[in-house]
Amino acid sequence: MTSDPTVMMLSWEYPPRVIGGISPHVYFLSKSLAEVGVKVYVVTCDFPGAPTHETIDGVEVYRIDSYKTPSPDFATWVYLMNLNMQKEAAALTASLDKKIDIFHAHDWLVATAGIGLKHIFRKPLLATMHSTEVGRRDGVHTATEKMIHETENWLTYGSWRVICCSDYMVQHVKWAFGLPDNKLVMVPNGVNPRAYENIDNQALDSLRREFALPEEKLVLFVGRLVYEKGAQVLINAIPKVLEKVNAKFVIVGSGYMRDQLYNIVKSMGLEHKVLFAGFLEEEKLLRLQTCADVSVVPSLFEPFGIVALEAMAAKSPVVVSDTGGLSEIVEHDSTGIKVFPNNTESLAWGIIRVLSDDKFRSQISYNGYEKIKQKYNWGKIALETKGIYVNVLGEYSKSFWA
């Protein structure tokens, strides 16, 4: 076995298609793996204007027909998209003389494609579990949720190793699917602080004026507007914050709760204090994070919490709920503020604490920035991931599939 493996990553999102955290994760992981000698093929969904094949930073990216005929519902679409993804990934692998050593699947969204490829080519499958249905929904309550949960279970069962991005997530996945300890590996998620360098200050001032008045502090929420991300907790905390500090609350992201959240804001008569910015392009988001006086991550369930790391990389102070991966990222009163999850009083307290003390604010943002540079570094993460590939291939070479 050579020490430089060839890997096929399956992901339902990859830039410029960005829906959640998997897209930047797969982008930076693939690029960093290529830098340490791993040959990476990414197979992902298509996106308007993006080519079906291109080489990005040494990574071969293939975009498949993601099934654009109307689907009965999202979950059924996922399985239909997987049919196409598997078909095209199979043809690609065959065209490479089957020289793919490992299939690496990201979440249940590519489970069936990955499981089939493993059996057909008899190569090891690895899964990174970025989240779980039982975590997202706080239990499984409907047939759809149960089906997704069982699909996740099947994916982890069929994987040689399951990678999770935090110690919390390792425990959660172990509990959710009853996995043995030696199947689970923790590799942290990374962040790219370089993206936030070289931002020109004048451009920042004019950007800030688009979102807030000069006398207002800027409170930023970035995330999908879905239950588990907790935007509703932040919105309910706004009146309490405004009693002490004059601020503008900027909500970036979209999701099924958008209208509901907007109606709450309207019923409180706070439309002038809350701005629903929708989905922002990356450049603009990076600059907005740099302008924010505080970044709030009020998640109820958070396997990792990449958005907190991004805020820290932008030198924005963070207030996060003390749950999941966020608990591991932030050290209270040192690299940020931790508050009780799903508790508006506690969240308001945290925001006020940061906004009313300039010295404290610059201190925690400095500490946060230093922490992420050391620990959440993609070069280090790529080496750890490559080590997992090499170990798995060593075990595989002794199996009857080899």
Place this chain on the structure above:
Amino acid sequence: MNLMRVIIFTWEYPPRIVGQLAEYTNVLATQLSKNKIDTYVVSYHPYLTGVTNEPNGVKTTRVANPVRTHIGVLTWVLTLNEEVERAAANIYYTHKKIDLIDVYDWHFIPAAVTLQKSLGIPFIYSVESLEDHRSHGADAPSNMAIRGIEWLGFYEATVVVAKSDWMRDEIIKIHNVPREKIRIVSQNANGWINNVMKLYAESSGAMGKR
């Protein structure tokens, strides 16, 4: 002598009988085996799973769905296909050669297409019925998806098999399949099993080695 090895994909096979397909594929597999074709059947059963060497010489693999809860026939079929692929791959890696897969109806078309693209195994698509007839032309997204899978089968198959002139014309009308790609094989015609075997021999050679 080089034995021909064929896998039949069918979503119903005795003891699981839903319609006419179970009995038809059972008679077919028995006759093929009698005629010295190494015959495998991959089918679904909720609990009688595993590999069986039947007394008639046919080797069956019945797979269950690894996902028990479903929201529709599509999610059920699309997850089950991975098990069908696993069963077929096990046969492939045991013998290093499968000459042909004979796929009955749309259910296991996804598996057949992947196996063709990955391992170079050609398949023929034997049409028992079409979504347009079953759903009377309903145009809901689920009907469209099933029709799309049928279309994929027609497009990727080496040969399409219909049981009657009428069905051939329907396939041409609904899916625009070239007439010369469709063959008619009727169980009622004289020399039925010989016709099937002749078709198999032609279809397995048609693809060449990948």
